[in-house]
Amino acid sequence: MPDHPAPESLTAPSPDEQDGLRALNRTPHPYHHHSGELPHPSERFVLHGESPVADNGKSQLSPTGYPAFSKESTPASDSGTEADDEHFLRGLPAPKAKLHKGLRGRNEVLSGVSTPSPSPSPAALGDEQAQAVSKALLAKEELEKRHPLDAVRRNKVLVRRATEAGIIVALGCMVRANRQVSPLVDVWHRDLQLLGLLCGTLLALYPLRVVAWVYRRRQPSRWLPLKLPSNFDPAPLLYPPTITILVSLLVSVSNPAAILPSIILSICSIPQSLIPKVDLNASYDTVHWALSCLPLLWGSSIRNPSRYSATYSFMSEEEAALLYPLHRTLCIVLHHLTTTSLLTAELQLLSIALINVLILAVSPQMQILKALLWVGGLAVLVSCGAVIRWGISLARVPKWRFRRAVGSQKYRFWKDVRLFSWHAVLREVLGSTASDSLYDTASSDAEEDEPPVFSGPMRVRTTGPNAEFPVMADGIPALRGVQDGNLNGVARRHTLPRSNKPLRNGPTHTPSGRRKRATSTSMRPYFKLTQAQATMRKWLYAFYVYASMLSIIFIGVRAHIQKHALGGNEPIGWGLGYVFGDWSWFRFEVVSANLERWICLPPHPDAPDEKLCHMGWVQHVRHDDFGEATTRLILSAYWLVILVFGLVVVFRLKETYEVDTRRKVFHFMMVGMFLPSTYIDPTYAALALSLVLAVFLMLDLLRASQLPPLSKPIASFLAPYVDGRDFRGPVVVSHIFLLIGCAIPLWLALAALPRTGTGCMAGWEVPTRDASMVSGVICVGLGDAAASLIGRRYGHRKWLWGGGKSLEGSAAFAAAVFAGLAAAGLWQRVGGWPVTDEPASILASARNAGVCASMASLTEAVLTGGNDNVIVPVVLWTCVKSLGI
Structure with a gap:
């Protein structure tokens, strides 16, 4: 049987490609590379304005290309419906076949990057490579015909994708059936119809654009049957546009004007491959920008100009038109910070959530969250970004590469102080000159002040x-x-005879002909430092970063909170009164020192308030017996006890139980902390989650910056609890996603409720409670943990589409969520808190809880394009809020 020639894409790599692949293994922290500093094309990832589109090996610019991710999304779910999720390989980085940490192969196409062709694969390859890909696709089709099992497996995957789309349709039906949402849908039906028509038209035109592109290329070999690939990931198409609209409809009952920005952001989050491209050299996609402005020109807003009045809307028409560039810019920044830690759908949802916090924040809790994320985050990024990059580059330099210390102590001290000279700072900002070698040579390490080997002629x-x-x-x-x-x-002994073969020698190759290892341009300036100078410079970088963070917190963030969240009250003094305001000795000291203008004391009730009796006995005891401020102290002590107890359990299980089991202890800790306490004081729980999220982000930034003295202790503490997802980028996302999954449902539930309170505590009370407040804690803390523990031990029956998910784990997930919702409803009835909606019968409540638990469990089983600790809690909150549990 004659041998068929293998496609070019499957042949052995050339020597240059081998050198490029060798450069990938250069450091255990490849995500610290920057695109402009990577000498080999195989190490580069696409930045804004670039695209991996290539014709004859030459790259082209892309108007809207920001760094995206691989075509095949890695399953992000680490829940325990996988029966074998405690295998030791789950703690290792992703295999080399799926390059991670921001490093991409030469011929890999980045999803979400705009290309001149609607088809992602042909547009990224040259003519010869395209023919090779066509041959490979034809060979794959032949294999599918020969092996029917491959076609069956493909059909199972398509069933999984269809189930995922069906979940979104079912969520839309639930939201539409809600009695409070129905009037909003009737008002905004033209805008919602525009969104649906736009998405449907773009999806229908996509195959036609592919056929037109192939016809223009005049390549008969490229005429392949159009069919949905088995590795198609619908998450970027399904979740960002739909979840944004569904959540906004449920939240915007009190103020329908918030729906318009959500509709615009949903259009902005449509995948870039569906949008026709006009100008490849534009900074932003003009067509996509124009599509995002359609709701301003056609719909309910054009017929009612009063929607843009200062008392009704959150923004003007001009500000609404700028949502698209804001969203695109924010996606670029977030991807630059996280590289491949976030998938495409997660990146879009995170950008939309941050923009909603920016433009729709009204309550004091959301204003504080806005100050922490936007004011503090942007200030740290601008003021400390360059210094953190310098610290990372300096940390990547091995000790043996530093220059040997020579001269007197006075000389070394002067070399250290020379850091502050203008020329040194300018050289670090601009980088090395183009004449510097990109490779490690003897001349590149030489110093003019080192004594020469031969002192005379x-x-x-x-x-x-x-x-x-x-x-x-x-x-x-x-x-x-x-x-x-x-x-x-x-x-001569112990030597090799000299070969007559000419060797490539020079600044880029060794005498043996091997290509020298590449050196990043950000690292080479530090080769001139001694070890002592490098240590001092690290501490100077750390001092600047810590001082900048403290200045931003106590100046910028504090001023924003004082003006927008606390009505002009000083945050530190307000916080002291918020926590200690019910203590008699504290009130006496404040009044004696005449500090009432700085420390806001809550009103101390002399007699029981009869108005609170209708809110239940727990609220009555909280207000009249203990006091609201004292209750917050009790809750803080309770949270601290749970946290200490959980950490002790984790440390005791460290030597005997697997990583996944120890991680589930943190899930149960969240349940124990917030399930019983959220109803007691929801606004305080929301504030605590916001502050803890800011602390987590700040600590992870310090860990990734590799600056002393906190970087190594934080990394050592987190090392036993990270998984393969955390190795994909510089951000350890496990604990952050766990916290976000618990906090987002509570923030959304509070956004849909009116506020009460008087004086300095205005806006810090809510009149009702509902189960949606604790849906995130129930989903992440109970459902995910139960699925993991049961699925690993008893999960033997897999779902139809295969994978690691088991039916036993999914059943455990649904049972745990049902039990959690039942416990939340029982605690609400026992506590006597008023409910948001009309109370349903016990049978109706059990039926609705079962539907919500089943929907969340099914979503967790089919989800592959996003983290289940974030998307599944939002899906559960949507179900609970729609059905009115």
Whole structure:
């Protein structure tokens, strides 16, 4: 049987490609590379304005291309419906076949990057490579015909994708059936119809654009049957546009004007491959920008200009038109910070959530969250970004590459202080000059102040009959006994004969012909430092970063909170009164020192308030017996006890149980902390989650910056609890996603409720409670943990589409969520808190809880394009809020 030639894409790599692949293994922290500093194309990832589109090997610019991710989304779910999720390989980084940490292969196409062709694969390859891909696709089709099992497996995957789309449709039906949402849908039906028509039209035109592109190329071999690939990931198409609209409809009952920005952001989050491209050299996609402005020109807003009045809407028409560039810019920044830690759908949802916090924040809790994320985050990014990059580059330099210390102590101290000179700072900002070598050579490490090896003039003679060798100034030969290739008359030993093959020698290759290892341009300036100078510079970087963070917190963030969240009250003094305001000795000291203008004391009730009796006995005891401020102290002490107890359990299980089991202890800790306490004081729980999220982000920034003294202790503490997802980028996302999954449902539930409170505590009370407040804690803390523990031990029956998810784990997830919702409803009835909606019967509540638990469990089983600790809690909150549990 004759051998068929293999496609070019499957042949062995060339020597240059081998050098490029060798460069990938250069460091255990490849995500610290920056695109402009990577010498080999195989190490580069696409930045804004670039695209991996290539014709004949030349890259082209892309108007809207920001760094995206691989075509095949890695399953992000680490819940325990996988029966084998405690295998030791789950703690290792992703395999090399799926390059991670921001490093991409030469021929890999980045999803979400705009290309001149609607088809992602052909647009990224040259003519020869495209023909090779066509041959490979044809060969794959032949294999599918020969092996029917492959077609069956493909059909199972398509069933999984269809189930995922069906979940979104079912969520839309639930939201539409809600009695409070129905009037909003009737008002905004034209805008919602526009969104649906736009998405449907773009999806229908996509295959036609592919066919037109193939026809323009005039490549008959490219005429392949159009069919949905088995690795198609619908998450970027389904979740960002739909979840944004569904959540906004449920939240915007009190103020329908918030729906318009959500509709615009949903259009902005449509995948870039669906949008036709006009100008590839534009900074932003003009067509996409124009589509995002359609709701301003056609819909309910054009017929009612009063929607843009200052008392009704959150923004003007001009500000609404700028949502698209804001969203695109924010996606670029977030991807630059997280590289491949976030998938495409997660990146879009995170950008939309941050923009909603920016433009729709009204309550004091959301204003504080806005100050922490936007004011503090942007200030740290602008003021400390360059210094953190310098610290990362300095940390990547091995100790043996530093220059040896010479000279006096005074000289070394002067070299250290020279850091503050203008030329040194300018050289670090602009990088090395183009004349510097990109490769490690002896000349690149030499210092002008190091003593030379030969101190005097010398003459050099070559080997041979009349060979000469280096002679010092005093006539003593530098190399003794070198005559005719012998050393002191003795034949050479332990050496290899010289090959007659010409060797490539120079600044880029070793004498043996091997390409020298590449050196990042950000690292080479530090080769001139000594070890002591490098240590001092690290501490100077750390001092600047810590001082900048403290200044931003106590100046910028504090001023924003004082003006927008606390009505002009000083945040530190307000916080003291918020926590200690019910203590008699504290009130006496404040009044005695005349500090009432700085410390806001809550009103102290002399008699029981009869108005609170209708809110239940727990609220009555909280207000009249303990006091609201004292209750917050009790809750803080309770949370601290749970946290300490959980950490002790985790440390005791460290040597005997697997990583996944120890991680589930943190899930149960969240349940124990927030399930019983959220109803007691929801606004305080929301504030605590916001502050803890800011602390987590700040600590992870310090860990990734590799600056002393906190970087190594934080990394050592988190190392036993990270998984493969955390190795994909510089951000350890496990604990952050766990916290966000618990906090987002509570923030959304509070956004849909009116506020009460008087004086300095205005806006810090809510009149009702509902189960949606604790849906995130129930989903992440109970459902995910139960699925993991049961699925690993008893999960033997897999879902139809295969994978690691088991039916037993999914059943455990649904049962745990049902039990959690039942416990939340029982606690609400026992506590006597008023409910948001009309109370349903026990049978109806059990039916609705079962539907919500089943929907969340099914979403967790089919989800592959996003983290289940974030998307599944939002889906559960949507179900609970729609059905009115």
